[in-house]
Amino acid sequence: MMGISIWQLLIILLIVVMLFGTKRLRGLGSDLGSAIAGFRKSVSEGESTAQVEPVKPELK
Known part of the structure; x- marks a missing residue:
């Protein structure tokens, strides 16, 4: 099979x-x-809003 020239x-x-x-x-x-x-x-704006710091668990 040949490619397109x-x-x-x-x-x-x-x-x-x-x-x-x-x-x-x-x-x-x-x-x-x-x-x-x-x-x-829109993809770059979505990435910047998706970078949320993780919530630290509370110590009791």
Whole structure:
């Protein structure tokens, strides 16, 4: 079984650009980038709030 060559990737990319147009692809890319940035921000905020000091048991 052979892998995908660079020429096959270029042909697929050319077909995608012809089907969707550069403006729509640019908008899709920026939407995807902002979604990833929002996800990373929420994950980092979740980690900072999850770092709570453990409760020490009371000695009687």
